Amino acid sequence: MTASSTRCSRNSPADAVSRAAEVLWRRSALWGLRWVLFALLALCGQAQAANPAAIPDMRLEQTDEGLFLTAVLEFELPTLAEDALRKGIPMYFVSEAELTRRRWYWYDQHIATEVRYLRLSYQPLTRRWRLNVSSAPFDSSGLGVALGQNFDDLADVRAAMQRIVRWKIAPAAAIDPQEQYQVQLRFRLDLSQLPRPLQIGALGRSGWNLSLARSLRWSPEPTQ
Template identity: 65%
Template structure:
């Protein structure tokens, strides 16, 4: 009687092809994620903070200098290259400390930034305004073109002599707390982007720093 090994080979064949099937399934999932527009694997995150924060009191008012360090969220950068402008808000608040009661807000300054990319010219444009942007473009007080995204971001990350309080609002030999915040303003994005960005980490960008200072008399 002859014993055949044919049945044994048939039993082993599914196990031999299992790694290939798992690889095919993985590739199918990757393709499906790309089809649905899901983000690619996260890039290495650059440091995000505010450094070199300093204030200068002059007879004209209180001025703020600071350096921001951040990288654009991956999804925001992708949207920029598709011609969708991104909006940012920088806020500074001066609070007077009071040991006998709640701290007292005495001054606040806000400026809005709009970063856009023109695919035809391949140039970047940065606009700065003290009020939110509208469709008419009113309120834009500064506009600058850049050849590279890195140059536009460098301009956004540098705050130089920004007036955040009038001279009458602050007094010498008084302790103040200056709070600086910078964020990506999702509320000004087109409605579909607002819905898609809700709760997704690929759109998150928020920086904040608080510094306690005692002002010297103006020079």
């Protein structure tokens, strides 16, 4: 009698099923991760659409008196900031324009910096808004030398804050017609001016975030 034997297959049906299950699990996990990423991107897009903040228009004008900046800002007041305003807590904002001379061989050279400080307040009894604008920081001693305007509606006072008209940011003597320059405009809600409890609560909370910035390259007009 002749004995015969059959070699066992290395790829048994159980191994094939296991590999197929592993492949399906990996594909499912990959698709799940993609959907999570899509959802996060959609949420970010909705948040940006709900709170637009930009500087769509920014222009420079050179005269014998100096360099003047005109700009339009687009923003909504942060939700928590508006709530605090309606409870009688003033909010402070800072506009900053910086002029630098471009240098290809080194860091850009600082030429001038101008800052404007804004104080927005609301009187619950009269239901009126007041905007104060100053070239110096506001302190506890008072408003100092500041331009003040009253408004009946929040939309009107926000529109006034969003317009910068012929703001002198550098004297004529600081401009060299042979050089190239860059102007950076920044606007932000100054959280350091909030009452201490609000400062602590505002850290890391998107309901307080408000910050805009834009840069513009500029070449002086040739002198006659």
